[in-house]
Each structure stands twice: as C-alpha cells, then as structure tokens.
Amino acid sequence: MNITMIGTGYVGLVTGACLAEFGHRVTCMDLDLGKIERLKNGEIPIYEPGLDVLVAKNVKDKRLRFSSDMADCVPSAQAVFVAVGTPSSRRGDGYADLTYIYAAAKDIAKHLTDYTVVVDKSTVPVGTARQVQRIIREENPEADFDVASNPEFLREGAAINDFMRPDRVVVGTDSAKAREIMREVYNPLFLLSTPFVFTGLESAELIKYAANAFLAMKISFINEMATLCEEVDADVVDLAKGVGLDGRIGSKFLHPGPGYGGSCFPKDTLALLRIAQEHGVTARSVEAAVEINSAQKARMVKKIRDALGGNEAGKTIAALGLAFKPETDDLRESPPLSILPPLAEKGAIIRAHDPQAMKEAKKLYPNFIYVENAYEACDGADVVVLFTEWNQYRALDLADLKAKMKGSIFVDLRNVYSPKQITDAGFTYYGLGRK
Template identity: 70%
Template sequence: MRITMIGTGYVGLVTGTCFAEFGHHVTCVDKDQEKIDKLLAGQIPIYEPGLDHLVEKNCKEGRLNFTTEITQAVGGAEAVFLAVGTPSSRRGDGYADLTYIYEATREIAKELQGYTVIVDKSTVPVGTADQVARIIKEVNPDADFDVASNPEFLREGAAINDFMRPDRVVIGVESVRAEEVLREIYKPLFLRETPIVRTDIKTAELTKYAANAFLATKISFINEIALLCDSIGANVIDLAKGIGMDGRIGSKFLHPGPGYGGSCFPKDTLALMRIAQEHGQSLRVVEATVEVNSAQKAMMVKKIRDALKGSEAGKTIAVLGLTFKPETDDMRDSPAITILPALMEKGATVRAHDPQGIHEAKRILPGGLYYAKDAYDACQDADCVVLMTEWNQYRALDLDKIRSNMRGNVFVDLRNVYDPEQVTKKGFTYTGVGRS
C-alpha cells in the first residue's frame, strides 16, 4: 500500500521505516529541510538500535522516501499517518499541545485525492479524531476520508522489535472501509497471529494513556515500597520477585530506581489527569503516581547526600548514565535533570558519562559538568560514583580499576545493578535502593 507518514520524529521514523520493511511504499514528510537532507544522506537523527540499517535497506530497495513536499506525498496515499509531536502545553497545566496535529491536518486536507484513511499515530487526548475530521471537512468539503486511531506502544531502545513483534495492535475505527485499510497495512503480522484489537475511536485514543499510566503506577508503587524497605531493613529485590511471580501482577516494571522519565510517562500521566478533570472525574491513583515519581527523584538526592555523610559540598561525584533509560539518547524528564543540578547547587563537582546522551545533556543540563570519555575517566579522583542509568556498559565494570581511580569509596547504585557484597569486598561502601 501507499502510506504517507507526517513527521519524522521518533514515532514517525520508526513506524514509517517498519511499514516499508513490511513491503509498503512509504513517504515520510517533515518541514525540517535539514533533517530530511540528513535522512536522505543516511544520517539518523535519533539513536535507536537497528534503525539505521533498516532505513538504509528500504531506501535502497525503493520502498522508503523522505521529502518536505506534502502535495505529492499525500495525494497518492491510501493512508496518511499523523505522527507529529504532542508535547505538554507550555502553560504547564498538563494538557497536550495539539498545535502540530491541527496544523498538519489543515495541510493534508488540501491535498487529499480519492478515499484516504487519516490515522492518528501520535498520542492524543480523547476527541482529537473528531476535531481532525471537522478540520478536514472545513478545508476540503469534498474529501472522501475516514479518521482512525492507531496508538503506538514502542519502547525506546527496543522499538524495532516492538513494532515487528507486538503484543497487540489497537485500531480505533468507525467504518468498515477504514478497518479494511488498517488490517491490510498490518497484514504481515497476521502470520505471527498478532491480536488486532478493534475498538471505537475514543477507546483507542484513551487506551494509550491508560496503558502508560498503569505502567507508571507500577514503577511508582515499587519505588515507594523500596523506600519502606530502606526504612525497615528489608530487601526490595526479593520482595519484587515474591510479588512479580504472581501472574496477576507480573514481574515487569517492578524494578526500583530514581523515577520514570522519557517522552511518554511524564506527559501522558498529566494529560490523562486533565482529560479526567474535563469530564468531571478524578484519577487519584494516577495523581498519586505523579506525586510519588516527583518525590522519588528528590529522595535520590538525599540518598546520595546521606552516602556522603550528610553533605556533597566540595565533593566530586561521578555519574554513570544520563538518559532516562539505556539504549536511547533521550533526555526528556530524565532523573538526571533533577538530581544533578541539585547536587551542583550544594557545591558538588559532577563528572558524567553516557554512551549516547552527552550531546543532549549538554543542551539541557547546566554548565559546569565535566563530560568524561568513559566510565573510568568519570571516576577519576571522585569521592562517589552514582550509577544512574543501567547501560550494559556499566553492568560489568572493573571495580578494582574504578576504586583505584577514585579518591573516595562511595558507590551509590540507583538501579540495583550490582551485588552489594561484591561491591563491598572491593573496598566500597554500597548504597542501593530498597536494599539493606
């Protein structure tokens, strides 16, 4: 099929490339000429394992193209996916900013030719599809189209596998024609017997928010339990195993740490709260999830401070990992954004390393940080090392070399990667999260 993807951000680029890998002919459209030029030259603007090879392959085989010209791209398409950004409103009220969605809708409305399915791929509030349909009818009253919702469930760092082998595909449609088009697009997944969950449009729009809020709630829950474990001398790792083996609960997302971040959980939990408020409802569990996550980051500052005997002033702290999770360069709402400035404000010197996130960190974090060439450089003359993000590169560090590089011996493991006994034997004082 002929597919047009509006937006070449994380969702648009991954989705468009994977559709091309399915065998469809995909044109990705973006207003940013510099980004399109780089993509045409084989330069990928985001870090996602395996994406560069798929882009190169499908461009060479003629199924994937990039352009800034919307007219030809939309006019010949059977499906147009809206994959532009929906960040939190600049007003800071938690509402999703739909400016880019509506701008893109007005542009594509002018170019529609023949029956076309307009698909919301971006995470959008309930009722957005209705507004998209209204705008198209206003701009092009003769357009033959349907609007559908097809939320994405991609994990950064594992997006290719998530797309090719999904747990399910959710399609929100209200016409047989639109459903047939989307089922044809996802037909390659039928061979793997991937469940296709057909819903009405509003249910599909809400499904993504509900899924992310539930996962965020599991994270905040185990983080609170970890703090309780710290207080009473229990072990949260064993506790998580004990509850995670219950099939009703499951083991995923029961890993304590410095709090969730990224492009989805922070903004989607806030947006879901606002959706509920607009309809006269309150989501107290989600509200508590947001509050706990904010408090967790502050508690990690205290944990580091306590490990340093009450003060970070004049101390050098090595920080390993800056992105919100491994296998991505995404710094959005990363715990490092909250924790590092707080330490620096109280007089700490920070030496940081991240395999992929340094470029973004330099743009977001305050000046004065030293960006190290590797983990061992970061630990040079440090009083304390803080493992912030569980990159594979940090899972088997030479602890003897780390210790010899350091001035102090404090090891703060905010991801519980290391065995406390192993670290202690190497001459460190160990601090984890929820581990006595």
C-alpha cells in the same frame, strides 16, 4: 500500498521504516528541511538500535523515501499517518499541546484526492480524532476520507522489535472501509496471529493513556516499596520477585529506580489527569503515581547528599548514565537531569558519562564535565552514582574503579550490583531497598 508518514521524529521514523520493511511504499514527510536533507544523506537524527540499518536497506530497495512537500506525497497515499509531537502545554497545566496535530490536519486536507485514511499515530487526548475529522471536513468538504486512531506502543531502545512483534495492535475507527485499509497496512502481523483490538476512536485514544499510566503506577509502587524495605530491613529485590511471580501481576516494571522519565510517562500521566478532571472524574491512583515520582527524584538527591555526609559542596560526583533508560539518547524528563543539577547548585562537581546522550546533555548542562568512559568519570571522585543501567556498566572492574577514586562510596540507583559485590570491592554501598 502507498503510505505517507507526517513527522520524522522517534515514532514517525521508526514506524515509517518498519512499514517499508513490511513491503509498503512509504514517504516520511517533515517540514524541517534540514532534517529531511540529513535523512536523504543517510544521517539518522535519533539513536535507536538497528534503525540506521533498517532505513538504509529500505531506501536502497526504493520502499522508503523522504520529502518536505505534502503535495508530493499525500495525494497518492491510501493511508496518511500523523506522527507529530504532542508535548505538554507550555502553560504548565498538563494538557497536551495539539498545535502540530491540528496544523497537520489542515495541510493534509488540502491535498486529499481519492479515498484516504488519516491515522492519528501520535499520543493524543480523547476526542482528538473527532477534531481532526472536523478540521479536514471544514478545510475540504469534498474530501473522501476517514479518520482512525492507531496508538503506538514502542519502547525506546527496543522499538523495531516492538513494532515487528507487538503484544497487540490497537485500531480505533467508526468505518468498516477504514478498518479494511488498516488490516492491509498491518497484514504481515495478521499472518503472525498478532492480537488486534478494533474499537471506537475514543477507546483507542484512551487505551494508550491508560496503559502508560498503569505502568507508571507500577514503577511508583515498587519505588515506595523500596523505601519501606529500607526502613524495615527487608530486600526489595526479593519482594519484587515474590510479588512478580504472581501471574496476575507479573515481574515487568517492578524494578526500583530514581523515578520514571522519558517522552511518554511524565506527559501522558499528566494529560490523563487533565482528561479525567475535564470530565468530572477523579483519578487518585494516577495522581499518587505522579506525586510519588516527583518525590522519588527529590529523595535521590537526599540519598546522594547523605552518602556524602550531608554536604556535597566541593565533592566530585561520578555520574554513570544520563539518558532516562539504556539504548536511547533521550534526555526528556530524565531522572539524572533532575537529580544532578540541585547537587551542582550546592557546589558538587559533576563528572558524567553516557554512551549516547552526552552530545545533547552538553547543550543543557555545559558546566558538567563530560568524559569518554566510566573509569575516567571516576578519576578523583568522592562518590560514583549509577543512574542508567547500560550494559557496559553492568560488569565494571570495581577494583579499578575504586583505585581511580578519592572516596569509596557507591550509590547504585538501579540495583545493578548486589550489596556484597560492592562492599567486597571496598566500597560503602547505597542502593534502593536493599540491606
């Protein structure tokens, strides 16, 4: 099958490469000429483990190519996926900005010839697929097409595995013909007995938001429990295990941290709230999750400040991890970049390391000191703060780390280490919800 992917960002590039691996002929299209040229030259613009190998393999096998011209790739496609950005509106009201979605719909309409399924892959509010349908019909009344909603559920750092072995595939469409095309797109997953949810357009759009909001609520819940554990002398690790073993609840996302971040949870929870409000519905649990997450980041500022005796001026903070999670270079809404700047504004010196995210971080915060490894970050530091649980931070030589520091404070915001490990190494320990 010929497939066109509009947008070569995180979702578009991963999805395009994986569909090519399924055996389809895929063209990834983007209006950014520089990005397309880099991709043609073998340069991957994002960090995702294994993506470079997958792209190179399918380019070599002539199943994957790149283009900046819709006329070159839309007319021959049986399915055109739209995977462009839907950031929060610049107005700051939480609504998703659908400018790129609607612009893509207009451009696609001009080049439709034979029957085509136009697939919304981007995360979009309820009703967007209907609007895309309307726009295409207005732009090209003679077009033979259907619209489908096929939300992505890709975790950064594990996206290829998530695509190849998904928990489920959700497809929303009103058309039996479009449903058959989508079955053909995902035929390898049918052969693996992957669960499929075929539903209407609105249900598919809402499933994505509801799933992300539920996970955000789970994170906010365990962060609140961690705070309560600190007050009553309980241990949140034991609490999470005891709760997570309940089959109705499960252990995933019951790990306290400095707050959720990334490209999905922050904007999707806000967008869901706006959708609810627009339809006169309350979503109190989601509102609470958003408020708790914001408060958690502020609480982490206070935790670090308190660990330093209440005054960070002139103190050096070794920051381990800048990305919002391991195995990605994504800094969008990353907790460290909400927590460190207020400390720097009050006079703290930031020595930072991250295995992948420092290049982008330097553009945002050039006044931070960026170093080559965790041990160099700790040179002369008063406190070391573990923000992101990269594998290379999980087995640090704590004695060597402490020897390089001026102080002896270890703030573990991911509970990677046990309190005993840290105190046995001579540190004063600060974790989340731990004795």
